[in-house]
Amino acid sequence: MKFETIKRVILAAIMLPFVFMLIEGVVVIRSSVNQYWNLEKDRQFADVLARGGSIAATEILTEIGATRRYLADPSSRTAIDMQQSRVTLDRERHAFYARLPSRDALDEGLVGELSILSLAYSRIVAARSAVDQGRYTGSDPGSIYWYAALKQLAVVDALSPLISDPVLLEKSNQLMGILLTYYGERLITGIGTRYLNQGASARLPVELFVQGKVMLGEGMDHMVFHSSAPVVRHIVAYLGRSSQVKANAITDAILAGSRPTRAVHDVWAAAQSERMIFLQQKMIEAAKDIHETGESLSTRSHIHLTRILALCAGLLILATLVLLLAAKGLRLIDRLTQDRETLVGELRSAAQTDLLTGLYNRRGFEVAASALLTQAEHGSRWISVVLFDLDHFKKINDVHGHDAGDAVLRHVAGVARENFRSFDLLVRHGGEEFLALLPDSTPDDAAIVAERVRLAIEAAEIPLPSGDVLKVTASFGCAGRANEATNRNFEDLVKRADLALYAAKASGRNCVVSGPIIRAPVQEERRKAASGGGFDSRI
Secondary structure (H helix, E strand, O other): OOHHHHHHHHHHHHHHHHHHHHHHHHHHHHHHHHHHHHHHHHHHHHHHHHHHHHHHHHHHHHHHHHHHHHHHOOOHHHHHHHHHHHHHHHHHHHHHHHOOOOHHHOOHHHHHHHHHHHHHHHHHHHHHHHHHOOOOOOOOOHHHHHHHHHHHHHHHHHHHHHOOOHHHHHHHHHHHHHHHHHHHHHHHHHHHHHHHHOOOOOOOOHHHHHHHHHHHHHHHHHHHHHOOOHHHHHHHHHHOOHHHHHHHHHHHHHHOOOOOOHHHHHHHHHHHHHHHHHHHHHHHHHHHHHHHHHHHHHHHHHHHHHHHHHHHHHHHHHHHHHHHHHHHHHHHHHHHHHHHHHHHHHHHHHHHEOOOOOOEOHHHHHHHHHHHHHHHOOOOOEEEEEEEEEOOHHHHHHHHOHHHHHHHHHHHHHHHHHHOOOOOEEEEEEOOEEEEEEEOOOHHHHHHHHHHHHHHHHHOOEEOOOOOEEOOOEEEEEEEEEOOOOOOOOHHHHHHHHHHHHHHHHOOOOOEEEEEEEOOOHHHHHHHHHOOOOOOOOO
């Protein structure tokens, strides 16, 4: 199997499970975040419900009572009580609005109820001003407060459908049931008391009385059908007492048009007053219970948030580990691939280069020369060969040893590589003999290059393994011919260069001899003459 295929397989084996785990983790985190926001929303609703119920059950009614006492006895003490009740109601009302969710989280019905509630509070503010100016002498602003209380109840009731937590929803229905029951009883008590305190000719406002009975019935439905909590059982048990059952019978008699005796009236009034005190206490308990539920939701939401952060951190650590493992695996594969390519390159290089000098060997030279000559067909009209070997090299081996001879060959190869042209092809031809193929060079050009190399070799000081320094010389033979595509064989060129080298040896060594120029065939000369004597027109 190829290394690239192995890399893809390993990468897929590491990444695919991680991708599925990542997707699953994102789904879990998204679900957890939704649960967290639901908990936060319900916690906010719990605070709003508790404050709204407290306003309807306590603050509004407290201000009604304080305002009535002031109107009955406008003293400094009653004025202070009235002002304190106003401050308390305004503080709770502002806190209620401040804790409401943003309008994006509210439905249109609740937004409408809140607008009506704001108008109702505006009427309370106007009524306060009228009371302070003495315009309510002999009258009662209770209907204005009563209307605001009913609208506060409507807002509390409209918040319930937005709650997700079942426990909070159940307690919200408990609170709403107690509030409706309380306000129904308060309306019945107020209407009945005013009716019974008037003369025999007084007419019972049946519609308001029936409204109270309806609110009372709705409140009991909220409690009985939506909850089985202890607070509901306490209220049902309380209303089942004989005194409360008797008071209900008197209420039904009043609604039927009967006017009870004074003694019966007193019994009914005492039972109704006791009932409202009991229900008001239960409203306070229910509101407090909702507030505690909100604190519990807050704790749960923080725990949930901690879990979400822990899950995100774990997923991030897992992703980091997987990526590190994947990167490490890929680096390992890349290193193996590089090692393999290096090994193949070394084997290929070993097969084509001389291990001692680093130059091409004969095999490598044949491949490179063939490619160079093919390329040179369209770039030059001349090709030359320089053949050189070291003078008296056998004596060096005999005197200094083969290690010194190897050092000389390596050094001479380096000097030759530096002084031949960068595009010349240099090869160790055998023993102490070297050969260079010079494209785009006449024999004269080759002789110039050879002379430069000869002088560099002559000037070189070669350090030997023994510590001695040795100087050597070399003899050079050059030959050249016209380059043509029909003749790729340059063995004759090497033979001519060998003859020139032999002549250099015979001439006393350490010199350059250039052989005769081999002209192109006659038909090639004719073609060049037809084309004007210049370069080949096919170039």
